[in-house]
Amino acid sequence: METSEAYPMNGGDGLHGYAKNSTLQGRIIDVCKAVAKEAIVEKLDMGVLDSSETFIIADLGCSVGPNTFTAVENIIEAVKSKYQSKGLNSKIPEFQVFFNDHVSNDFNLLFSSLPQDQRYYAAGSPGSFHGRVFPKASLHIVHSSYALQWLSELPKEIVNKNCPAWNKGKVHYGNSGDQVIQAYKAQYETDMNKFLQARAQEVVCGGLMLLIFPFIPNGIHPSQSASHLSMDLVGYSLLDLAEKGIVSEEKVDSFNLPLYATTPQEFEAVVERNGGFSIERMEILPRSEFVNGNCPNGHQIATHMRAGFEGMIKRHFGEDIIDELFDLYAKKADEILIPAMVKSAEQGVNLFVVLKRKA
C-alpha cells in the first residue's frame, strides 16, 4: 500500500476543529452544486452500473464533515434526477458512499456526525489516495474537494542547505526562487501521477471524477497570487516570532507547507500523460470568500488557516506558539492579505474539473 505523510485537519468538534472551520470550503461546494449536477446529467454514461445495481461514490480526502456530506448528497440528487429525467424511476439504484482520508483522520467524529436521514450506505476507507484504496473498477463517481493540493511529502531539496532549492526563511514557494518552485511542482506532478494511476484502476469505464482544488491561472507567477500570499504570511509571522527569540531561525528554515496550486495547463498535461481519463470540463469558480458579497476579516482567515495547519505547526514548533502565531497572522491578513484579495477578487482561485474514465 502507498504511504504518504498525513496532515490531518484539526479533529474534534471544538472551537478550532475543522468541522467548525470549513465554511469557506463549504461555500465552494454550494457553488459547485449546479455545476456538478450539470456535469453528471450531461457526462455520466447511463451504462456505468454493472450487475451489482449499487451506485458507488467515493469522497477522497473527506476530512470530518459537514462539507463531505453535502457534496455527496448533491451527487446522489443529481444521479437520481438523471434517472428520473429518463423515465427510469424504478431503476434508481441503491447508493454506497466511501469516505476516504488518511488513517489519522477523525473517523469517529465523521461517523457520529453522519446525517440521520442519509439515503446511502456509508463506509469509511482509511488510506492515502496517492495509492490504491479501492478494488478494481469499483467506483462510479469520485469526488474530491480541497484535497489534491496537499503534497504526499515535501520535496527534500527545499530543506537541504547544500541545495540551490533550499527554502531559507520561507515556508512556501510564493516568494521563493525558481528552484524552489520547480521542486514543489515536480513533487506535485509525481503525486498527481500516482493519484491518477490509482483512480484509473478503481473507476469504472464511463465513470466520473469531480475534482475541486485551488489553482493559479496560466502565466501568473506565484508571487502575484493572493492565495500564495496567504501561505507566505505564515512564514512572515514565524519570522516575527524568530525575531522575538520565541522560535529559532533554523526551525523556520526547516518548516515548509506541503501544498501546491497547479495551473490549468500543468493539470491538463498530467492528465494527458496518464491517459486514463478525458477532461470533460474545467471551470473556474469564484473566490469563495466573496460569495454573496461577504468579505472576511483577518481573524476569520487566521481561524480558517489554523484549522488546516495547527497540527503540522504544533508538531514542528510545539504547542506554545500557536495562539501568538495566529494573532500575528490575523493582523498581517488585515494589513496585507485582505487588500490583495479584494484587488484580485475577480481572479478565480478554485478550479472545478470533471474527468471521465475512458472506455
Added chain:
Amino acid sequence: METSEAYPMNGGDGLHGYAKNSTLQGRIIDVCKAVAKEAIVEKLDMGVLDSSETFIIADLGCSVGPNTFTAVENIIEAVKSKYQSKGLNSKIPEFQVFFNDHVSNDFNLLFSSLPQDQRYYAAGSPGSFHGRVFPKASLHIVHSSYALQWLSELPKEIVNKNCPAWNKGKVHYGNSGDQVIQAYKAQYETDMNKFLQARAQEVVCGGLMLLIFPFIPNGIHPSQSASHLSMDLVGYSLLDLAEKGIVSEEKVDSFNLPLYATTPQEFEAVVERNGGFSIERMEILPRSEFVNGNCPNGHQIATHMRAGFEGMIKRHFGEDIIDELFDLYAKKADEILIPAMVKSAEQGVNLFVVLKRKA
C-alpha cells in the same frame, strides 16, 4: 436506518481496553480457523462472484481488533486456497473487507491498528447490524464472532415493577423466573429475525455466513450453565455493594445485562422462520478458557468481563464503583465460577454455525 442500543467494548489501547482483553475470543477464532476453512472449501459456491471481480467480506460486530483481523485473514486464506485447489490461481479476485460495528465503536483505533501487510481493501461500516448496513446482494461472506448474543435493547418488562417479568435483585436471567427468561428469549428472536432479514438482502445467493456465538445446549436450564453464572456474579457483586450502601438496591433492580445465549434448537427455528438461509453446519466449539490445558483465575475472568461491561456499568452506576466491583467479582469467580467451569469443562459453550444464502 435501524437503530439499536450500542454497548461498545472498552475502546483505546489501555490496560482495560477490549483490544488488550479479548484473548479468550481470539482463542475461539484460532479454534475456528480449520472449521471455517473447511466450510468455505466445501460450501462456498464458486459462482458467487459477479462481474465486479471483487470478493467482499464483512465482519459484523468487529469491535477494535486484533481478533477481527485474524478472522478476516483466515477467510481470505481459505477463499484463495479454494481457487488454487481448482487450478484457478489467475482468477483469484481482489478482496474488500468491511468492518462493521456501532457508530460508537472506536474506528480510529481499529483503522490505526490495521495490519501493515493487509492484502485487502479495508473499510469501516458504522451502524447496527439489526438493520441494513450494506447494499443489496453486495456481500460474499459474512463473519460475526461474539456479537449476536448482544440484544438490541433490554426487554422492557424486566425493569417494570408491575410486570411479572420484573427482574428484581438480578442483572441477568440465569437464576430468574420463567417470565424473565421468556422476555429475554422474545427479544432475542425479534433481534435475530431483523438480523436475518437484513442479511438475506445483503448476502449474494450462494454466499455464506460464518457465525460464532455463545449458546447453551438443548434441554439445559440457564441456572445450570457456568456461562450464565459468570453473568449472575456481576449481580451478586453489585448486591454486595448495595449491602455496603455503596449503590442503592433500586439501581441494581433497574440494571440488566443485554445478552442472551440461545440453544441450537431455538436458533434453527429462527433461521427456518426467516427462510433466506440454509443451515450448512453447526459445530460445538470447546470452551476457549481451557484451550491448550489452560485454566484462568478469577482475576483474569474479571478483567475479561470488565473490558466488555465497564462502559455499561459506568453509565448506570458511575465510575467510582468499577474497581471494587471487579475485585469482588474476581473473588467470587475464584470461589464459585472456576469450579463450575471446571466441572462443566466438557460442555461446549460456543457454537459455530455456517449459513448459506438460498438461491
